Amino acid sequence: MKSVIxxxxxxxLTSLMVxxxxxxxxxxxxxxxxxxxxxxxxxxxLAIYGxxxxxxxxxRAIYFHPMAIAGAGLFASTxxxxxxxxxxxxxxxxxxxxxxxxxxEIPLSTVTLFDCGVYLVVVGAISSIALSLEERGGE
Amino acid sequence: xxxxxxTFLALALPFVAALVAPLLTRVLGHNAxxxxxxxxAAIVLHFSGFWPEVSRGEVVTGxxxxxxxxxxxxxxxxDGLSLTFVLLIAGIGMLIVLYAxxxxxxxxxxxxxxxxxxxxxxSMLGLVVSDSFLMLFVFWELTSITSFLLIGFDxxxxxxRRAALQALVVTGGxxxxxLAGLLIIWNVSGVTQLSLLTAFGPEMRESPFYLAALLxxxxxxxxxSAQFPFHFWLPNAMEAPTPVSAYLHSATMVKAxxxxxxxxxxxxxxxPEWQILLPxxxxxxxxxxxxxxxxxTDLKLMLAYTTMASLGLLVMLTGLGVPQAIEAAxxxxxxxxxxxxxxxxxxxxIDHEAGTRDVTRLGGLRSAxxxxxxxxxxxxxxxxxLVPFFGFxxxxxxxxxxxxxxRRTMVFAALAIVGNALMFAVAFAVALRPFIGPRVxxxxxxxxxxxxxxxxxALLAAKGLSAAxxxxxxxxxxxxxxxxxxxxxxxxxxxxxxxHIGLPLALxxxxxxxxxILYLKLDRLRAFIATILADIGWGPDRGxxxxxxGLVRFSVxxxxxxxxxxxxxxMTATFILVAFVLLVVPLSYGEFxxxxxxxxxxxxxxLAIMAIAVIGLGAVVVAADRxxxxxxxxxxxxxxxxxxxxxxxxxxxxxxxxxxxxSVVVLALVMTRLRLSPSDHRPLAQKVPDLAIxxxxxxxxxxxxxxxxxVPFDTTLTDFFNLYSKTIAHGANVVNVIIVDFxxxxxxxxxxxVMVTGLAILSLVRLRAGSLxxxxxxxxxxxxxx
Numbered sequence: 001m002k003s004v005i006x007x008x009x010x011x012x013l014t015s016l017m018v019x020x021x022x023x024x025x026x027x028x029x030x031x032x033x034x035x036x037x038x039x040x041x042x043x044x045x046l047a048i049y050g051x052x053x054x055x056x057x058x059x060r061a062i063y064f065h066p067m068a069i070a071g072a073g074l075f076a077s078t079x080x081x082x083x084x085x086x087x088x089x090x091x092x093x094x095x096x097x098x099x100x101x102x103x104x105e106i107p108l109s110t111v112t113l114f115d116c117g118v119y120l121v122v123v124g125a126i127s128s129i130a131l132s133l134e135e136r137g138g139e
Numbered sequence: 140x141x142x143x144x145x146t147f148l149a150l151a152l153p154f155v156a157a158l159v160a161p162l163l164t165r166v167l168g169h170n171a172x173x174x175x176x177x178x179x180a181a182i183v184l185h186f187s188g189f190w191p192e193v194s195r196g197e198v199v200t201g202x203x204x205x206x207x208x209x210x211x212x213x214x215x216x217x218d219g220l221s222l223t224f225v226l227l228i229a230g231i232g233m234l235i236v237l238y239a240x241x242x243x244x245x246x247x248x249x250x251x252x253x254x255x256x257x258x259x260x261x262s263m264l265g266l267v268v269s270d271s272f273l274m275l276f277v278f279w280e281l282t283s284i285t286s287f288l289l290i291g292f293d294x295x296x297x298x299x300r301r302a303a304l305q306a307l308v309v310t311g312g313x314x315x316x317x318l319a320g321l322l323i324i325w326n327v328s329g330v331t332q333l334s335l336l337t338a339f340g341p342e343m344r345e346s347p348f349y350l351a352a353l354l355x356x357x358x359x360x361x362x363x364s365a366q367f368p369f370h371f372w373l374p375n376a377m378e379a380p381t382p383v384s385a386y387l388h389s390a391t392m393v394k395a396x397x398x399x400x401x402x403x404x405x406x407x408x409x410x411p412e413w414q415i416l417l418p419x420x421x422x423x424x425x426x427x428x429x430x431x432x433x434x435x436t437d438l439k440l441m442l443a444y445t446t447m448a449s450l451g452l453l454v455m456l457t458g459l460g461v462p463q464a465i466e467a468a469x470x471x472x473x474x475x476x477x478x479x480x481x482x483x484x485x486x487x488x489i490d491h492e493a494g495t496r497d498v499t500r501l502g503g504l505r506s507a508x509x510x511x512x513x514x515x516x517x518x519x520x521x522x523x524x525l526v527p528f529f530g531f532x533x534x535x536x537x538x539x540x541x542x543x544x545x546r547r548t549m550v551f552a553a554l555a556i557v558g559n560a561l562m563f564a565v566a567f568a569v570a571l572r573p574f575i576g577p578r579v580x581x582x583x584x585x586x587x588x589x590x591x592x593x594x595x596x597a598l599l600a601a602k603g604l605s606a607a608x609x610x611x612x613x614x615x616x617x618x619x620x621x622x623x624x625x626x627x628x629x630x631x632x633x634x635x636x637x638x639h640i641g642l643p644l645a646l647x648x649x650x651x652x653x654x655x656i657l658y659l660k661l662d663r664l665r666a667f668i669a670t671i672l673a674d675i676g677w678g679p680d681r682g683x684x685x686x687x688x689g690l691v692r693f694s695v696x697x698x699x700x701x702x703x704x705x706x707x708x709x710m711t712a713t714f715i716l717v718a719f720v721l722l723v724v725p726l727s728y729g730e731f732x733x734x735x736x737x738x739x740x741x742x743x744x745x746l747a748i749m750a751i752a753v754i755g756l757g758a759v760v761v762a763a764d765r766x767x768x769x770x771x772x773x774x775x776x777x778x779x780x781x782x783x784x785x786x787x788x789x790x791x792x793x794x795x796x797x798x799x800x801x802s803v804v805v806l807a808l809v810m811t812r813l814r815l816s817p818s819d820h821r822p823l824a825q826k827v828p829d830l831a832i833x834x835x836x837x838x839x840x841x842x843x844x845x846x847x848x849x850v851p852f853d854t855t856l857t858d859f860f861n862l863y864s865k866t867i868a869h870g871a872n873v874v875n876v877i878i879v880d881f882x883x884x885x886x887x888x889x890x891x892x893v894m895v896t897g898l899a900i901l902s903l904v905r906l907r908a909g910s911l912x913x914x915x916x917x918x919x920x921x922x923x924x925x
Binding site: 028029030031032033034035036037040041043044047051067070071073074077078081091092094096107109111114115117118121122124125126128129130132133134 | 789809871875876896
């Protein structure tokens with residue numbers, strides 16, 4: 001893309017969107033949001049970055065192959081389900097712990113891990129499609 | 140450990156052995172056979188422990204629940220029939236493992252061979268002890284698959300590959316018939332276990348589905364046991380290494396069909412259909428097999444056709460329904476496994492040592508291979524039914540059963556005499572002809588075989604003699620329990636090697652005399668049969684090829700018709716079907732939704748948003764180029780998302796926003812990638828039908844949605860989730876809690892689908908046009924032209 005303004009703004013826009021996507025992911029349990037929506041926001045961020053600065057830049061920026069990210073997500077979600085079996089409750093039962101960090105109680109759960117997995121799968125799978133399309137489209 | 144656990148272990152043991160076989164062979168070379176033979180020996184030892192119960196006529200069952208909700212279990216049934224089979228399979232299996240150690244000595248893939256043959260042993264053991272139908276079917280197909288692997292062991296040769304595939308298609312296809320038959324039996328009787336089925340014999344035989352069940356079961360049994368006209372795979376299977384032919388294709392696997400018939404005899408047997416079909420197919424297989432055996436000059440093929448004939452004899456006896464026929468079948472089955480296994484191994488030894496197994500190029504081997512000669516003669520005496528071997532006992536029992544004077548029995552007695560006499564001639568052509576006469580030059584200079592090679596056949600041949608001499612013990616342990624299990628009622632076998640003057644003995648002598656004459660005239664007989672066969676020209680073997688070729692041609696033609704490869708055709712077909720499904724139901728039942736109710740006081744901003752959506756749609760239709768159309772479609776999507784937001788579905792709206800954004804981006808990218816022309820050039824003649832399809836689809840979806848929303852809303856689930864979302868899942872956002880917690884397993888499946896779809900699209904995007912063409916180019920006609 002030739003627009004200088006777009007190219008200058010895109011990195012900041014992308015960082016903000018990725019940050020926002022993580023925010024949306026984490027707040028999802030109590031307010032609108034969650035892994036799926038968060039993942040889609042992150043993909044749009046990457047797509048914008050790709051249109052602005054080229055696919056190679058995006059690939060360097062995310063470091064891992066998008067499909068590896070998706071695979072890691074699927075793995076994390078499966079593990080989140082299997083932890084329950086290790087704890088001798090049925091598969092996929094949500095388990096919660098409330099560790100206290102600097103006096104603030106933080107609720108952590110296998111459900112959160114599962115949602116993060118969903119996020120990663122969506123980011124990885126859809127961005128790999130979008131990126132490979134952009135790559136060829138530019139030729 | 141209790142007996143059940145040990146039995147389960149014994150059934151699993153061959154598969155364990157198959158796992159360690161390649162490693163052992165790498166370390167020990169061909170001597171691994173000595174170690175591997177211990178596994179079947181352990182199985183023989185374990186199952187021999189059932190002898191006291193079984194010889195008292197008891198039935199031992201056991202097992203574990205497998206899928207309790209479907210009433211499927213992993214359970215076994217050990218009675219006289221299955222115990223005999225188990226001991227034959229494991230006992231002969233042990234000898235075959237040893238024999239294979241010598242036969243394939245130094246073969247680079249010997250470890251793999253051991254692995255395959257032990258896997259087969261496990262499958263066959265599972266098949267004969269199965270009590271549950273499903274387990275029977277699974278092991279039945281496993282024997283077909285392992286047989287495929289073994290026949291195709293020498294996979295570099297095309298003939299071996301073809302034979303393997305043919306055997307798999309015929310026996311595996313027959314397995315599907317069996318499955319259908321078992322399902323019918325299950326539906327009629329309501330039980331899924333053979334041990335419980337016996338009580339339902341009368342119900343089965345009087346059921347209107349009896350004939351269907353019988354034909355399907357026979358379809359399975361006849362293909363597996365190589366009955367005419369499904370016999371052609373068996374001679375072709377001789378492409379396998381000789382240990383395989385001796386084990387699978389004479390002693391065990393081909394008897395699975397006979398086993399099935401014997402097992403189901405108390406349930407399905409005794410009816411006119413049973414007593415017509417079985418003797419008819421069995422009798423014709425007997426004679427055809429024996430005649431074709433005389434035609435061959437290859438030792439293995441001669442034996443293969445006599446195996447086919449023997450299987451025919453067994454099927455005939457099982458279905459004959461005259462006194463003593465069942466006892467005769469039981470005796471002959473055991474005798475056949477012993478002498479045929481031994482003879483096959485002898486043929487393998489001759490091939491191994493002399494370098495050829497063409498009977499016309501062999502002669503005078505007796506001085507070079509005296510031990511093999513003795514073994515061969517012992518086995519041939521049993522096959523020919525001579526005193527004092529086990530084959531004699533079996534043959535006497537057969538003629539005893541067939542010595543009635545009604546017309547039907549006399550016909551089958553004549554068939555049996557012809558078949559047995561021909562087999563007598565072939566037995567001595569295999570076991571005598573290569574050893575006597577002047578020494579003929581063979582490709583290799585023949586020496587006596589090493590111990591690994593002769594041990595197996597020697598023990599089998601000796602067994603054929605000792606089982607006959609100790610006939611009292613044999614009957615007590617094997618024949619009587621087995622015959623009782625087949626008949627479904629107590630039977631006693633009491634025949635001994637001492638000949639009694641009577642009609643059976645006379646028939647035996649007549650068979651031997653005719654056999655000797657045929658043996659002396661074998662060369663002329665062979666030429667005569669060859670002329671007749673050449674005149675017929677066509678056989679089921681060629682028919683199989685024609686069938687397969689026809690099938691491939693048909694599927695290619697069908698695929699060409701259905702898969703045009705044009706995206707427009709696929710999309711048109713899909714949308715027409717969608718419109719049809721959505722519209723045909725309301726139209727045919729007259730079930731239209733009530734006209735939607737429009738409130739008079741719609742707020743202005745909602746009206747504005749709906750207007751935006753409609754404008755977006757209009758813009759799609761009138762857009763001059765594709766990019767504008769795609770963006771306009773996005774406008775409509777955003778407007779819908781805002782409506783979701785206004786009506787209290789923020790999650791849905793949120794997702795819709797993101798999906799719309801991404802689909803506009805992806806569509807635009809696809810468009811540039813596919814180098815579509817910027818605008819739409821469809822002629823009017825195509826635009827009008829496309830429009831009609833689009834309108835029909837839209838109307839269908841609209842009608843469906845109106846109908847669905849017209850139904851009073853059921854709030855059970857809403858209430859449940861609202862109530863429990865916070866209390867048990869610690870989340871206030873019900874939508875997210877449903878996705879990640881209440882229905883988390885669904886989501887796990889969905890993200891797996893997302894990932895796989897991503898991979899599929901990725902590979903499609905990466906495919907180049909050239910490689911696509913190569914994939915599509917899978918057409919036999921093109922190959923023939925090339």
